[in-house]
Amino acid sequence: MRLVFVHGIGGPRDADTEQEEWLRALAEGARRAGHARKVSALTRGWGVETRFAYYGDLFHRSGAQGGGAPEAAGGTAEDAAVVAELLLEVLDERLAEPGLDPGEERVLRHARARLAPAGQGQGAGEAGRRVLNALTTLASAPGLRRLGELASSRLTPTTLGQVARYLNRGEPDGSGATLDRRIRERVASCLDQDGPTVVVAHSLGTVVALETLHEHKGEVPLFVTIGSPLGIRTAVLPRTRPQPLATPECAGRWLNFWDRDDVIAARPVLEDCTRPNTARVLPRSERVDSDGLWVHPAALYLAHPAVAGPVVEALDTLAGL
Template structure:
């Protein structure tokens, strides 16, 4: 098996590096984690596929989060609404208390409420919000950023000739839309990890293409096998079973890390990801 294309998630902007150098740096960093995943799965007798990164973080400049809880005050009105929609999935009660409205609840108050229900600190949950939501919203709310990111992903896939795409976090949104927008890329295997594709409102309802008449996402053209992987505590990979909303062929879920539950390094170091790569790739993804 040759190379795989990885479509990265949030927080991967590489300052002072040109896009090609940034892509190489990310690929080099993740290659070792993937090798550990193959070993974890008992597949170290197989050749670990080389990674080519579809780097688009530079195209979202001005949209990335700052990674500190006090940056919550800088979220736009649209970002705050998207945060509230995500928090409903994370663990907000079905109904607000008497006299309250989820739409009118301050983001800080909502984060504190959900953090207590999930056994987290408000600071930890706030850092996740700040790291994740601005880039996701910045991509989905900007037609120009959206177009350019999808073009870059499609260009990388085409140049690599890869048949296999691994898409993480926000990257699963970008890859899903790019594979639909450019149906002739020849990708046969899609593996989504830590994917928020199914988050209602903030993500699922604004996808391009839109969900079908039955309320489900559609399969990208040419995809023969779609595997989805979620770390058991990943607060971004929600709702947990992506296959309930998309035509996923297999879903895998397991504890991987109590702290780094959403990083691509954690997903690559897991035998679940290695197994999802090795077996369908052997059948469909030689390239």
């Protein structure tokens, strides 16, 4: 039996260090959820084998530049167009919210105009440059509540471009295996093929994990997604495989958590766009909020009792923590 973590977008990371951070956050959430006696088991690895499915190195391409437009960061114009679609939907979602501060609305509309100039199709022109212009506009107005993570430069065209590079199904290696296939193989190698696996996936990792689990034959009694972009109707949802979006057959339960200030989870209620598996399992989405400008990190989600509680309860049932 295993607990498998699947990370999302971002720069290079040390898998062992990241796994420890996620476990510490999960232990803190377990403590808050009233499972203090299980904290030692989580942090010391007793009772359950933990794997961190790391694939970030697969995004690296020699000569890539970290801060530019997606074309300059190892992607393509097609990748940049997907990023533009994603960012446009994020901006439109925020602009549609009631009670928006007038100053914030002005900044968001200016950023949107730079992203999708009037008279141009959404995919026309230099999409990467338009994305960069929109992010620059947001960065010039710090303090935006919902889009603070964009304004803080935590999300760049390069990191957002990882979503596009995965979903565009390109970049084959010498054997012909595309980037998305190689990433799923990394995740699949971490799953328990003979026993049950509890899967916790974050950000882009929720897309990767979902697609991997559709090919997995083992048991997954609990699938948890946090900060997921799966519901983004333009850039992500129609590109996710298989279509239509459905719960993997191996999943006995699917819990989806989102923060209202997490821009990556722009359309968070996944049960509205997902078909059940044959066991009638659908995602169950729940809002969990954290304080601060940058709320997307996995550790913030995992430290929330609503997230950690079901995970440790599932592990308790399976392994007797």
